[in-house]
Amino acid sequence: MAKPNIPDIVVSRLPLYLQTLNHLLREGEEVVSSDELSEKVGIPAVQIRKDLSFFGGFGVKGKGYDIIHLIDNLRSILNLNQIWPMVIVGVGNLGQALIRYQGFARQGFEIVLALDINPNIIGTEIAGIVVQDVETMDTALRSSDIRIALLTVPANAAQSTADALVAHGIKAILNYAPIILKLPEGVRVANIDPVLKLEHLTYYLS
Amino acid sequence: MAKPNIPDIVVSRLPLYLQTLNHLLREGEEVVSSDELSEKVGIPAVQIRKDLSFFGGFGVKGKGYDIIHLIDNLRSILNLNQIWPMVIVGVGNLGQALIRYQGFARQGFEIVLALDINPNIIGTEIAGIVVQDVETMDTALRSSDIRIALLTVPANAAQSTADALVAHGIKAILNYAPIILKLPEGVRVANIDPVLKLEHLTYYLS
DNA sequence: TAGATTGTTAATCGATTAACAATC
DNA sequence: TAGATTGTTAATCGATTAACAATC
Numbered sequence: 001m002a003k004p005n006i007p008d009i010v011v012s013r014l015p016l017y018l019q020t021l022n023h024l025l026r027e028g029e030e031v032v033s034s035d036e037l038s039e040k041v042g043i044p045a046v047q048i049r050k051d052l053s054f055f056g057g058f059g060v061k062g063k064g065y066d067i068i069h070l071i072d073n074l075r076s077i078l079n080l081n082q083i084w085p086m087v088i089v090g091v092g093n094l095g096q097a098l099i100r101y102q103g104f105a106r107q108g109f110e111i112v113l114a115l116d117i118n119p120n121i122i123g124t125e126i127a128g129i130v131v132q133d134v135e136t137m138d139t140a141l142r143s144s145d146i147r148i149a150l151l152t153v154p155a156n157a158a159q160s161t162a163d164a165l166v167a168h169g170i171k172a173i174l175n176y177a178p179i180i181l182k183l184p185e186g187v188r189v190a191n192i193d194p195v196l197k198l199e200h201l202t203y204y205l206s
Numbered sequence: 207m208a209k210p211n212i213p214d215i216v217v218s219r220l221p222l223y224l225q226t227l228n229h230l231l232r233e234g235e236e237v238v239s240s241d242e243l244s245e246k247v248g249i250p251a252v253q254i255r256k257d258l259s260f261f262g263g264f265g266v267k268g269k270g271y272d273i274i275h276l277i278d279n280l281r282s283i284l285n286l287n288q289i290w291p292m293v294i295v296g297v298g299n300l301g302q303a304l305i306r307y308q309g310f311a312r313q314g315f316e317i318v319l320a321l322d323i324n325p326n327i328i329g330t331e332i333a334g335i336v337v338q339d340v341e342t343m344d345t346a347l348r349s350s351d352i353r354i355a356l357l358t359v360p361a362n363a364a365q366s367t368a369d370a371l372v373a374h375g376i377k378a379i380l381n382y383a384p385i386i387l388k389l390p391e392g393v394r395v396a397n398i399d400p401v402l403k404l405e406h407l408t409y410y411l412s
Numbered sequence: 413t414a415g416a417t418t419g420t421t422a423a424t425c426g427a428t429t430a431a432c433a434a435t436c
Numbered sequence: 437t438a439g440a441t442t443g444t445t446a447a448t449c450g451a452t453t454a455a456c457a458a459t460c
Contacts, residue, residue: 009426012406015401015402016402018405019384019385020386040386042386042388044428044429045441047428047429049441049443049444050428057442058442059442059443060436061436061440062435062442063442078406079409080405080408084404093306093307096299096303097299097302101300103384103400104401109404147411148404148407148411150400171411172407172408174404178225179225180246180247188407188411190403190404195221195310195313196221196222197398198313198315198396199221199284199286200396201396202286203283203285205285205378213450213451239416239417239418240417252453252454255420258419259419259420263419266417266459267418267419267459267460268416268418269416269460270418271418415460417458420455420456421454423452424451424452424453424454425450425451426452427449428447428450429446429449430445431445433442433444434443434444435440435441436441
């Protein structure tokens with residue numbers, strides 16, 4: 001249902017605006033101008049206004065934006081007015097840390113299923129989640145409404161695991177494995193690879 | 207000394223090329239055409255050639271690119287012909303997972319110093335690293351050649367911690383805290399925020 | 413040589429920014 | 437009303453892509 005005509009790069013900035021608006025709200029602010037928001041978020045005011053105008057006119061001329069109102073609208077645009085249940089596959093160091101991370105639930109993303117292949121890890125409980133055998137993916141996912149997966153398996157297992165997840169109805173994957181996944185149209189992938197970011201940084205370190 | 211005229215977006219793709227070339231090398235390949243690389247990396251062949259041409263002519267017409275030769279060149283461009291020592295500040299769940307993560311060292315990034323504020327964590331050893339009191343940042347960094355920091359402290363401590371790191375000579379920060387850091391010119395920041403990525407993904411989940 | 417593929421110039425496309433009218 | 441600030445149109449800028457000459 002996402003309007004197909006809105007540039008993805010615009011969409012990618014909305015979560016950033018939302019994050020900053022939430023900060024402002026917590027600080028007790030009620031109204032913010034695009035100039036003030038620009039200062040906080042590090043994006044030109046005119047670009048913020050242009051981005052928002054793709055979705056509607058949320059501001060008041062001469063005043064600025066009502067923070068609560070704008071947050072509501074952004075949450076609605078980004079489909080955040082619901083809890084998103086997630087599966088995590090791969091419960092190693094990183095997987096465990098992500099299961100324990102409070103930041104997901106705080107924003108409405110809840111890890112409800114954890115899968116691993118290692119018999120020593122299967123059956124252990126982490127932050128209230130009992131790790132299941134990855135073999136049970138079929139049954140576990142079939143009876144659920146999970147559409148998002150966190151992929152934290154070793155690189156050499158990532159593609160086949162992703163394929164299996166997609167075969168079982170997963171529509172979005174946050175991929176922590178350092179490889180480029182090939183997936184069918186209609187499945188969204190976002191990659192998190194700190195090494196790539198570091199290599200980008202070192203380019204600028206003389 | 208990085209040529210200042212090369213678009214950052216071009217630089218940001220080089221690590222991706224390097225990653226894929228390393229895969230190909232491990233698979234025993236010796237030469238790759240921009241078409242084949244394009245297929246693997248998901249970026250148009252013409253764009254790969256254009257990107258590379260900013261730095262030189264690394265290919266052979268009619269043949270393609272010698273993989274080892276291109277890897278060498280990319281590593282040199284990205285300043286990867288050295289070990290980059292790093293400090294990590296914040297040894298919670300995520301920090302511990304990152305200290306244990308093998309992927310950094312494998313690519314020449316080595317966490318050599320871990321700092322935390324929590325007395326229960328200070329003094330503990332993780333993957334061979336003894337966690338130090340963050341109060342010792344001054345002495346620890348002064349006598350080192352560490353220029354890169356991983357920032358894994360809680361959001362409310364991130365800005366002040368980043369300021370302290372910069373005051374002690376850190377030039378690049380990989381920021382895992384869900385806030386936008388304000389730092390002086392000349393300090394590079396890259397952000398890793400899975401929640402922002404998830405919120406971007408859910409836009410497309412009807 | 414013919415075929416394949418690079419590297420580069422020029423054209424296109426899309427995103428950012430400037431200018432400003434609208435209006436609270 | 438005057439001042440502030442949005443939302444939008446038009447101009448600019450920069451990145452991607454197409455076309456193709458060069459050449460291994």
